[in-house]
Amino acid sequence: MAERQATIASRVGLHARPASLFIDAVNRQPVEVTIAAKGSDDLDASSILSIMSLGAANGDVVTLKAEGDGAEAALEELAQLLETDLDAE
Amino acid sequence: MSNTTIPSAASASASASASASGAADATAAPESAASGSEITGVGVSPGRVIGRVARMAPPVEAPDPAEKAAPGRSIDDEYARITDAAAAVQAELTARAATVSGDARDVLEATALMASDPTLAKAAKKLLDDGRSAERAVWEAGTSIAEQFAALGGYMGERAQDVYDVRARLVAALRGVSAPGLPNPGHPYVLVAVDLAPADTATLDPAQVIALVTSDGGPQSHTAILARALGIPAVVAAPQATTLTDGSEVYVDGTRGRVILDPSDAERADADLAARQSEALVPFDGIGRLSDGHEVALLANIGGVKDAAAAVDANAQGVGLFRTEFLFLGRDTEPSVEEQVSDYRAVFAAFPDKKVVLRTLDAGADKPLAFLTNDDEPNPALGIRGYRTSLEKRQVLVNQLRAIQTAREAENADVWVMAPMIATADEAADFVGLCREAGLPTNGVMIEVPSAALTAAHIFATADFVSLGTNDLTQYTMAADRQLGSLSALNDPWQPAVLQLVQHVGQAGRAAVSASASATTGKPVGVCGEAAADPALAVVLVGLGVTTLSMTSRAIQAVSTVLRSVTLDEAETIAAAVIAAPTAAEARRIAREHLPILETLGL
Numbered sequence: 185m186a187e188r189q190a191t192i193a194s195r196v197g198l199h200a201r202p203a204s205l206f207i208d209a210v211n212r213q214p215v216e217v218t219i220a221a222k223g224s225d226d227l228d229a230s231s232i233l234s235i236m237s238l239g240a241a242n243g244d245v246v247t248l249k250a251e252g253d254g255a256e257a258a259l260e261e262l263a264q265l266l267e268t269d270l271d272a273e
Numbered sequence: 274m275s276n277t278t279i280p281s282a283a284s285a286s287a288s289a290s291a292s293a294s295g296a297a298d299a300t301a302a303p304e305s306a307a308s309g310s311e312i313t314g315v316g317v318s319p320g321r322v323i324g325r326v327a328r329m330a331p332p333v334e335a336p337d338p339a340e341k342a343a344p345g346r347s348i349d350d351e352y353a354r355i356t357d358a359a360a361a362v363q364a365e366l367t368a369r370a371a372t373v374s375g376d377a378r379d380v381l382e383a384t385a386l387m388a389s390d391p392t393l394a395k396a397a398k399k400l401l402d403d404g405r406s407a408e409r410a411v412w413e414a415g416t417s418i419a420e421q422f423a424a425l426g427g428y429m430g431e432r433a434q435d436v437y438d439v440r441a442r443l444v445a446a447l448r449g450v451s452a453p454g455l456p457n458p459g460h461p462y463v464l465v466a467v468d469l470a471p472a473d474t475a476t477l478d479p480a481q482v483i484a485l486v487t488s489d490g491g492p493q494s495h496t497a498i499l500a501r502a503l504g505i506p507a508v509v510a511a512p513q514a515t516t517l518t519d520g521s522e523v524y525v526d527g528t529r530g531r532v533i534l535d536p537s538d539a540e541r542a543d544a545d546l547a548a549r550q551s552e553a554l555v556p557f558d559g560i561g562r563l564s565d566g567h568e569v570a571l572l573a574n575i576g577g578v579k580d581a582a583a584a585v586d587a588n589a590q591g592v593g594l595f596r597t598e599f600l601f602l603g604r605d606t607e608p609s610v611e612e613q614v615s616d617y618r619a620v621f622a623a624f625p626d627k628k629v630v631l632r633t634l635d636a637g638a639d640k641p642l643a644f645l646t647n648d649d650e651p652n653p654a655l656g657i658r659g660y661r662t663s664l665e666k667r668q669v670l671v672n673q674l675r676a677i678q679t680a681r682e683a684e685n686a687d688v689w690v691m692a693p694m695i696a697t698a699d700e701a702a703d704f705v706g707l708c709r710e711a712g713l714p715t716n717g718v719m720i721e722v723p724s725a726a727l728t729a730a731h732i733f734a735t736a737d738f739v740s741l742g743t744n745d746l747t748q749y750t751m752a753a754d755r756q757l758g759s760l761s762a763l764n765d766p767w768q769p770a771v772l773q774l775v776q777h778v779g780q781a782g783r784a785a786v787s788a789s790a791s792a793t794t795g796k797p798v799g800v801c802g803e804a805a806a807d808p809a810l811a812v813v814l815v816g817l818g819v820t821t822l823s824m825t826s827r828a829i830q831a832v833s834t835v836l837r838s839v840t841l842d843e844a845e846t847i848a849a850a851v852i853a854a855p856t857a858a859e860a861r862r863i864a865r866e867h868l869p870i871l872e873t874l875g876l
Contacts, residue, residue: 199428201379207386231392232383233418236432239425 186255188248190263197241198266207232209265213250213258221246229262308535314511315761316530317492318500319831319876321547322463323536324483326521327456329466329473333441333448336408342401352398354407358446362388362439365452380435387439393418408447415440456519463525465517468758469496479503484525486532488514491761493744493803500527501806504827508532510761528876550875557833559588561822565840569815571833572628572823574801577616581623583826591628591687593740593823594801595620597673601634607669613676614683621684629686630740630799630823632719633673635659635693654748659694659719660704674711681713689715691740696722698731705735719801721745726774729781733796741778741819743802747771766804767857772817775800776852779818799823808835808876809864815841816848831876838870 194202210217210229218226219235221244227234229248240246246266248259342351366385370378387393396414401407419436422429442452455477456462464482466473468489483505490496490509500507506527508514514532517523524536524544533540561571572593573584584592600608600616621629636658650656663670674690681688692704695718708716720726721742732739743766748755750771753763766772782798799821804810806828812835814822822832839847847867854860865871 200383204379204382204386228391231390232386233390233392233436236429237421237425239429 185249185251186259188259188263189245190248190266192240192242192244192246193267193269195242195269197244198235198238198246203232203235206262206265207235209262213262214254215250215252215258217248217250217258217262219246219248309537310534312486312508312511312513312517312532312534314486314488314508314514314530314532315492316507316527317494317497317509318485318505318507319528320484320504320506320551321524321526321528321540321544321875322483322506323522323524323541323544324461324463325458326465326486326517326519326523327458327462328451328517328519329455329464329469330445330451330453331467333445333450333453336406336412336444338409340406340409341404342406348398348401351401351407351410352394354447355394355397355411355443358407358411358443359389359394361446362442362452366442369457384435384439387435388443393439408444411443411447412440415443458519463523465514467515468494468756469499471495474499479505484527485509486511486514486517486523486525487758488512489758491755491758491764492766493747493755493764494758498803498825501803501828502825510758512758547875550873553874554830555834557588557830559590561590561833561836563815563839563841563844564837565842567841569819569836570628570821571829572630572799572821573826573829574823575620575826578619578623580826581620585623587826587829589826589829591624591630592620593628593630593799593805593821595629595631597632597634598636601636607672610672610676610679613673614680617677617680618684621680621686621688625685627686628689630689630691630801631677633660633670633690633692634662636662654754660692660700661694671707671711674708674713678712687715688713689717689738691717691719691738693719693742694722694745695719695732696724698728698734701725701732702735705737717797720778721749721802723750723774726778729778730784733781733785736796738797738799739778739782740799740801740823741775741804743771743775743800743804746774746802747804750774762857765857766802766807766810767860769852769854769856769860772813772852772860775814775819776817776848782820783818795820797821806832808832809861809868809871811836812839812844812868813848813851813860813864816844816846817852831874834874835868835870835876838868843867 192198196202198206207230217229219229220226221238221240224238226249248262250258363385366381366388370381370385373381393414397410400410400413415436419433422436423433445452454473461481461483463484463486465486468487485496485500485505485507487496487509488511494509496507496509506525508525508527508530511532521534522536524533524540557571561569563569570590572591573587573589574594575581575584575592576596577599600613677688677690690708690713695701695704701718704718705716715737717736717738717740718732719742720729720739725732726746729739744755747764747766747768751763751768753760755764779798783795785796786794787796797820798818800814800819801823804814805822806824808831811822811832824832847864850863851860854863
């Protein structure tokens with residue numbers, strides 16, 4: 185099981201446009217990814233409703249997990265995305 | 274709804290005359306309108322056009338809690354229906370997102386993702402276990418998620434609305450019906466609905482909608498106001514409009530209040546004539562006057578900065594009604610004084626050296642505010658609204674007045690202030706006193722309650738001016754709810770009782786002694802209700818003593834053109850004849866008879 189933490193860089197937190205961009209990236213990965221924050225369960229990272237329910241704000245740390253071939257690379261790419269200020273696009 | 278057989282030419286004309294005379298008689302209504310048949314209603318925005326019908330989809334109703342999947346359907350079958358519907362809704366919303374930009378695009382993209390969200394699908398799938406239909410499973414899963422969001426409040430709470438919207442779209446897709454909200458036929462169309470609320474039409478594209486037809490609603494409903502603001506024909510209170518189907522071609526006559534299905538050459542020629550007539554309207558040059566030079570300033574009704582731009586484009590001589598609710602609606606707490614100052618300044622800055630009449634907060638009734646009004650009144654229209662909210666929450670009004678004064682001092686507009694829902698001379702004196710304490714120089718009241726109209730002379734003892742809110746004045750005088758199409762005949766500013774109140778106020782205004790240095794008598798009496806936008810009624814109002822008219826910007830041109838066709842004497846003669854009429858219909862007829870320019874211009 186690969187695991188990676190990332191700090192949310194988007195000013196609005198993981199909502200709206202940043203969340204949509206994140207999910208597009210999750211759906212491009214060869215593995216399934218989960219996301220957790222503030223002691224929540226590991227939620228489906230391709231589910232916008234789940235991500236929204238995390239209420240992850242700017243500066244919060246989220247934990248990404250994935251398993252199987254390509255898991256490490258997938259989490260690396262997703263973590264870098266979260267640590268970019270997606271609002272700036 | 275079953276289909277009638279296609280009528281022959283003979284029976285078509287027979288049913289045409291039956292439906293024309295039986296329009297108000299529900300038992301005579303045919304199941305679907307026959308070709309060439311005429312649907313009658315109330316014309317609320319002039320013009321004649323021909324176009325194709327696209328109906329507003331009705332809101333999606335909850336599936337019955339006991340609704341089960343069709344017999345023979347397995348859980349996998351039902352689940353496949355859900356995933357198909359989800360994919361379809363996602364595709365539609367994604368396509369729509371591509372046509373807009375900014376925040377609207379982000380919201381649509383997020384909503385598209387919600388539609389196909391795996392969490393939602395999984396939750397719905399679980400609910401299929403005991404035989405529920407796909408519709409019911411999706412409804413319950415969506416409800417549960419929306420309620421979780423709502424309970425979180427804040428940003429999440431606001432997203433609950435998006436989840437409810439997705440829930441409705443998924444169920445509509447499952448049922449094979451149109452998604453709720455504005456239709457999207459891909460070409461200009463005639464929007465047909467039961468009634469239209471501001472929320473429905475917020476995203477209406479004026480390039481696409483060429484006319485409005487509603488089976489309910491009245492002359493002062495949102496539909497009427499919207500149509501006049503867009504300058505498109507509209508017919509309301511036309512019960513037969515429920516029989517119009519998507520794609521049918523109709524001729525809509527917003528001047529006379531008729532809709533004709535499958536128009537003939539006569540209607541096509543008339544629609545062409547209408548297009549030429551609208552080109553004959555003279556653009557307003559910024560001086561509202563009659564043919565003898567008697568001045569009647571033509572001002573605009575606005576709700577915010579966007580409207581202000583339209584008013585400037587239309588050469589409005591200022592603003593006769595600046596509605597301030599936009600700042601307050603939908604909020605949990607009162608906006609700060611700083612925020613208000615900034616918003617008021619944005620509008621004042623658009624009208625340097627011009628009059629801007631600002632109406633203080635008009636909350637309550639159909640405009641509830643969490644921090645100000647009660648939502649458990651039995652009769653909100655007769656309850657704590659407008660000025661009355663300051664009886665208990667005085668500071669909100671005091672803060673607003675302070676913000677207005679600060680904004681006024683920073684800009685060059687000639688700012689006047691008025692309160693809504695004033696009923697007595699005492700209330701007027703109290704309000705004007707508060708305004709003067711705040712440093713505001715020109716203060717008045719709206720006259721929309723009959724008691725205020727009748728005691729106008731006493732009100733003028735303290736008020737510097739009054740403005741007639743004819744929409745509510747009509748509602749209260751005729752004791753007829755503005756929102757009910759069935760009462761549209763009563764909710765008509767041409768009603769003799771309403772005109773008599775206007776006359777009474779006009780006379781009080783003339784007799785009022787102005788405290789200003791010039792010792793001329795008379796104080797301004799404006800009209801800011803929809804009545805001012807009706808060119809024929811505008812002439813009558815001037816003849817009854819009204820001194821300024823304020824309306825949706827788009828109506829200024831037509832009103833100006835018609836006012837310039839009469840002298841003040843003529844306007845007074847017409848007003849005298851009109852006010853003697855026993856009915857609203859007769860009043861209108863007399864006015865039209867005296868104003869042949871209306872026919873010429875197709876108004």
